[in-house]
Amino acid sequence: MPEPVSTTIGICWLGYSALHGYARGGSAVSTEAAAVREAASKVVEFAERSQVLFGEKSVAISQLWTLANDCDEQGWDGYDASAINQAALFTAEQFLRALPHDIPIPEFAAEPDGSISLDWIVSRNRLFSLSVGANNRLAYAWLDGADRGHAVARFDGNNVPARVLEGIKEIGVYGNASLRAA
Amino acid sequence: MEMLPSGLPNLIDSEEDLARFLTQGGHYNAQMAKPAAFLPSLKDHETSVSRHGFEPLERLWIIGRDATNGRNLHGVAVFKARTVGTAQLEAVADEPPHRHAAIRGWPWLDDPELQKAQQKERAIVLAVASKLLLRGN
Numbered sequence: 435m436p437e438p439v440s441t442t443i444g445i446c447w448l449g450y451s452a453l454h455g456y457a458r459g460g461s462a463v464s465t466e467a468a469a470v471r472e473a474a475s476k477v478v479e480f481a482e483r484s485q486v487l488f489g490e491k492s493v494a495i496s497q498l499w500t501l502a503n504d505c506d507e508q509g510w511d512g513y514d515a516s517a518i519n520q521a522a523l524f525t526a527e528q529f530l531r532a533l534p535h536d537i538p539i540p541e542f543a544a545e546p547d548g549s550i551s552l553d554w555i556v557s558r559n560r561l562f563s564l565s566v567g568a569n570n571r572l573a574y575a576w577l578d579g580a581d582r583g584h585a586v587a588r589f590d591g592n593n594v595p596a597r598v599l600e601g602i603k604e605i606g607v608y609g610n611a612s613l614r615a616a
Numbered sequence: 617m618e619m620l621p622s623g624l625p626n627l628i629d630s631e632e633d634l635a636r637f638l639t640q641g642g643h644y645n646a647q648m649a650k651p652a653a654f655l656p657s658l659k660d661h662e663t664s665v666s667r668h669g670f671e672p673l674e675r676l677w678i679i680g681r682d683a684t685n686g687r688n689l690h691g692v693a694v695f696k697a698r699t700v701g702t703a704q705l706e707a708v709a710d711e712p713p714h715r716h717a718a719i720r721g722w723p724w725l726d727d728p729e730l731q732k733a734q735q736k737e738r739a740i741v742l743a744v745a746s747k748l749l750l751r752g753n
């Protein structure tokens with residue numbers, strides 16, 4: 435009997451995660467290791483083009499690149515903004531890949547210093563705004579009713595910092611996959 | 617009271633409207649202008665605004681076109697000057713051009729990420745207090 439589609443996708447996803455690890459490189463230097471890495475890279479590249487596996491994340495990464503293209507020159511805002519920083523773009527993409535699947539995809543905005551803002555906006559009184567800049571330290575601020583604050587967290591490239599995830603969840607977006615359409 | 621070339625008083629009243637023009641689709645959504653739209657320029661450490669409310673609309677868009685150097689003007693976020701104080705910032709008349717004002721007092725620290733985090737918190741205050749008007753609406 436054929437397996438349910440969701441199970442098949444789940445197995446594919448686990449396989450993909452392992453491949454992504456290979457594709458990102460490692461310390462192995464043998465010819466075989468290089469061949470495996472190259473093959474894994476091709477599979478990853480193919481998979482990321484697949485809406486079936488990546489859905490919203492794939493669309494979001496495209497939107498990130500479109501944003502970077504739109505803001506690739508000084509003064510893109512009509513004032514004095516810097517062009518989007520390439521390192522910020524790369525880190526924002528890594529962050530999106532690392533974002534757990536039950537956390538909604540954020541909205542994106544360019545910032546005047548060339549950073550990229552990732553925003554989870556539930557309402558006027560509940561939002562979480564994170565800034566991805568040229569290094570791995572993420573600046574963020576939030577508003578949750580009458581409570582607001584700010585902090586900085588370090589992103590290791592693979593895992594969204596726990597404090598950031600908690601902050602996003604606390605404003606009430608956890609599990610609300612339709613946030614962007616709101 | 618000292619008057620400026622525009623005819624406006626030098627001191628900005630807390631009930632005055634301030635307009636931040638939006639030239640990027642990413643700087644607003646269906647609900648509101650986003651915090652990124654209010655962050656200060658790296659060049660002068662301030663956010664440019666115009667001392668104007670929604671009316672008369674025709675003049676607002678003319679000011680916006682001039683203020684944004686002919687960029688594609690998507691809309692405007694308008695907020696009361698008192699909001700700037702709530703965000704622990706300061707609105708200062710800064711002509712020319714006519715009606716131009718600057719939001720100053722943004723945190724500027726040795727730690728750029730902490731600086732950005734503090735700036736974002738203030739920008740959130742401005743964003744949530746703003747009323748959004750998109751061009752063509």
